[in-house]
Amino acid sequence: MRELISSPVFSIMLSLVAFEAGSIIYKRIKFPLFNPVIIAIVVVMFVIKSLNISVDTYNKGGDIISFFLSPATVILAVPLYKKMKLLKKNLLPIMSGIIAGSLAGIFSTVFLCRLFHISKQLTLSMIPKSVTVPISMSVSKQIGGIPAITIFSTMLGAIIVIVICPLIFKIFKIKDSISKGVALGTSANALGTSKAMEMGETEGAMSSLSIGLAGIVVVIFSPIIVKLFGNFIK
Structure with missing residues (x-):
């Protein structure tokens, strides 16, 4: 046994x-x-x-x-392909939203960790928490974080987002499918995309796009932000 x-x-x-x-x-x-x-x-x-x-x-x-986690995310390209015309039509606002959301996630993490006197290593571990696990783990190792803490914060952050997102959309009267999809994919990775797909095909497509692009933004800017604001992170 x-x-x-x-x-x-x-x-x-x-x-x-x-x-x-x-x-x-x-x-x-x-x-x-x-x-x-x-x-x-x-x-x-x-x-x-x-x-x-x-x-x-x-x-x-x-x-x-x-x-098999990373290869499985490839399937998220299917709903995006179906909405390619919509993507081309709204490319600028979609890209702007993803970049702004990704950077806001990084800076808010740094600020709140400093506010609550979180240690530097824990802060570094939580900086890439908004993107999908394979990417967040890689970034965490690169900037000196603890991958196990990164995984936990990534999962916890995504769960919090999908729990409160219906309330946020209702309070701010967000009804646009593209906006919902971009918000969920950028802030809650694959879990957010599963929630977006429940809402509709357009939300799912935009969310799956946001996962990849948000990952790229975090990979590029996390080391730069850590280097520039290293003295702020204590």
Whole structure:
């Protein structure tokens, strides 16, 4: 029995079953806090704690899932291709929104970490939190952050965004599909895109575009901002 638990197959099946259970619960309840990812995280943590499974043992299968994470994002290009005419027509405002949103995410993180006296290494770990996990991890390593903290902050930030985004859209009376998609993709990566696709095809297409472009902005500007504002980050 212990050999089965220690195998990568167990970790993979646990992750898949936990996420599928979360998806079923979310479809029935339709409440943002019951997002499939949140439920899957809780279930996996409970199981590995109950069975006394080490993180290293779980990661034997988790690393295999992570390996396919980057290639899987390629499929996000499909809805974007369908909306190519819309993209060309609104290219300037879309690009401006993505760049502004990405930079706002970086600067707000630096400012708030300084305000609450967060250590420099934790600040560096959270700077790339708005982009998808493979990119945020890479940037975090480059600028001296802790990848594990980056993953946590990326997931937590995305979950917070998808929970409060309906309220934000309602308060500020945001009804434009492009604006919603760009906002979700830029601030909440793949989780935001899954939420955008629930709203509509246009929202999903714009959100998937935003993931890639926001990643590029963060990759380019994060090291520059860290270098220029290094004395501010303490």
